[in-house]
Amino acid sequence: MNPLDILYGAGGAWLAAAVTGLLAGSWRPGVRACCGLSALAGGAAVAGGGWSLVYGNTRVAAPGPATIVGGPLELQMTSLAGVFVAVLGIVAVAIALYVPRYHQPSRGTGVYLAACNLAVLACLAVLTAGGMVTFLVAWETMSLACYLVILRHPRSDQTARGAFWFLALSEIGFLLVVAAFVILAAKTGATELSVMAARGHLVPGGWRAAAFLLALTGFGFKAGLVPLHVWLPEAHPVAPADGSAFLSGVVVKLGVYGIALFAFRLVPVDGSWPGLVTMFAGAVTAAIGILYALAERDIKRFLAFSTIENTGIIVTAFGAAMVFRSYHQLALSAFLLIAGLYHVANHGCYKSLLFLEAGVVEHATGTRDMDRLGGLVHRLPRSTVITFIGTLGIAALPPLNGFVSEWLIFQGLFQGFRTGSHLTAILIVLAAATLGLTGGLAIYAFVRGFGIPYLGMPRTRQAAAARETSQPVAGPALLAVACAALAVGAPVMLGALSRTARTVTGTSLGPLLLPGKLTVIPAHTDFSAFSPTYLAVFLAAACAVPFLIYVAGRPRAASVSVPVWDGGIVSFRPRMQYSAMTFSAPTRVTFDALYRPSVSVRRASDDDPAGRSGPVHYEAQVTPVFERYLYRPVIRAVEWLADAVRPLQSGDVNLYLLYLFGVILLAYLLGAV
Amino acid sequence: MNPGPNETEAAAGQLREMIAAQFGRSLHIRTLDTGSCAVCEQEIRLLSAPHYDLHRLGFFFTPAPRHADLLLVTGPMVRAFGVAARKTYEAMPGPKVVVATGACALGGVYPQDPFVHGNVGEVLPVDVWIPGCPPSPLALLHGLGVAVGRLAERTPGLTFIAGEGGAA
């Protein structure tokens, strides 16, 4: 019995769930049955993924149904994929618990449920793919299924636009990934991934570089590396909440998995520049991601940019691991790989949680705009607590899991001096500094992302009308528990991941990672040490002490309840609070070279400059730099090219016969030669 | 010219003792301008200057009513400010003392009209009145001392008749 068997069961259950969902349509018990199957499958996936972390790679299974394209499915469960499968599982369980209460059954429900489960199944297939063709077929299936998921509510042009961006960039990335795989397959003469990995040394240096760069770019489209990230802020807001959670929690991770696959398994080490390029890409992505997040009012766009930021952090960790490996610092390389994988698990949990809660907010108030919300802490108390746990995690505040994984990544990066090369050490320190900037901005962004919608007074009637009843709680709550468990149980998790690292990189960290039961050290005993468990316990105790002092020393005199001191103003209006955009205004001023903000002010008439003659219209825009300066020119070039080639399609039959003749002649000549 | 609300001697005496015990050597003062010409504020500000040096007596200024023990009110209590004055007073935790200072606050400059109460005592329960226009820093120090029970009142004994005891 090996983990792959469990995952067979999970895959089967998801297939069954897809069929059930399609048949059930909007029939409520059917929907529940479908979600139940999906939850079971998710649980199995968690078990399988977790087990495979410690099991090592399984042999390639020669399994069942031959596909139409390219022969039998080849599946293999690797330790590297273990974390990703576990994240897939737990996100799937959470979504399965969430869907029945969130979705109003309507016409498209059946297709949607089928597409959802199919997407999850396809992701599982990507992660367990043992051969190139299986991988690519599963990848494409996943893209198409996700496209259907995003198109759940074809209400407006926005939805079509978002889904289109997703699909278009997915396909471009897919082409590049195909190219990378084809290069490797051609040079190593095999299509099984394990054989490709074993024969990696046969690939000449230039082709290795090409394959890696193609893979980095191709998977970067899916993972969301800047400037390939443009689909994320377009697709996430228009997809339903569980769809967004799935996209950010799992699909983006598949891009990261692809990069890790090529970096650590398929393409052998060849100098430090691939690692440096990856690290640089990751650091820039992280910084730009969080900077754009600070300019967003829509909660889901904000979270989408935050996903981009976290992808950047993970890719930076992987890149640094590659750099260290090229300088033979194998322990540090394994350590950073572990830290990156741990961050994958953490991000999967808290980002999915935040997206599901964003869906709850949208469901309860009808809006995603932060500037129309406020005061939800009184109206949606349970959701607020759960969101708070997710926010603490993603802002990397102790004692939660985000803090642990980011601390580990920083500790790895700070040891850049061990490479021995000054230039590399400086570049690694620059990456660490960029991540530091990102961390600070992330706290700022999430204080805004949590404080503006949840705290204070409601800014609109819709926000004031939110109610907690009938909001989905079980799914997000499960993820919150997972976040806390990952934090407190960090040593256990890291121990499991170190066994993964041994399988992937061949380096055993053991006492260099966990010298005691609960302490973590970054691969060298003379650098630093940290115990997440003790930290969590200590913080809990530290919070308890003031409380105990209060209870013991509370004055016995009668206390008077008086209103909050507000400076003596006559009445406090919601409009007097911070708005989302004013809260982040300092960032927009400091980084205006990136944002290039444009402000337009229109007055009803110019008679009175103070605007008393009528309403004043103020509009501030952040320039979408990548869309305007990168994608628009490319799109226009493609359109121009298409226009230029159009005369070929003249509709004239004689011309088409001439084409046929020309091509046959060419084929004959080439064949003869 | 309205008598302040705190006329009953017994209650005032009790309050005096408590205040003297708690604030005699450490007092936080919150100033409140209810519409004055700001000359009283200038004199109050001089109290922090080296010549008068309020801190040597243990008295401090604080902007937060929550931290204040004594509310030092100037100005004739413009009606538009009534809510804010009331809120400031209520935001102070007990025990608290209200001192009205300046001829405006004592009702000696503006009569009651649609814009102005004329007298701080109309809105807040005043404990000590310090006359002057503006009251000199010395008069203010004396008034603060009276408010915390460190110094004795002299006014009841003054007759403002030349040659008699208590007047020049």
Place this chain on the structure above:
Amino acid sequence: MPFWFARGLRRGIVTTRYPARPDQSAAWLPTPPAFRPGQLTRQDADRMVAVCPGPALRRRGDTLVFDAGACTACGKCIEAAPHAASSSGEFELATTVRSALIKEIPIRGGLR
């Protein structure tokens, strides 16, 4: 060395000792008037009431009602009847009872 340090050493401590010890600058303060009832005629009283810019002085029959709380120490009443009023030199006027600041000064009968 900052100049104020050297100047401070030259001048010594200038902080007043008030209220523990009297302050010399008190002698220069403008203060409410003290009256001489023996010299105060009804005409003087009426003149003083007319010239007072605030409600500090009022005549009620044979009594001059003086509200020390309303007095701005402008000195106009002393100018109007210098034989009947002079600066009192009293500045320690704080009180817990507002009515204690309202004093009654008897007016001497007569027309001069």
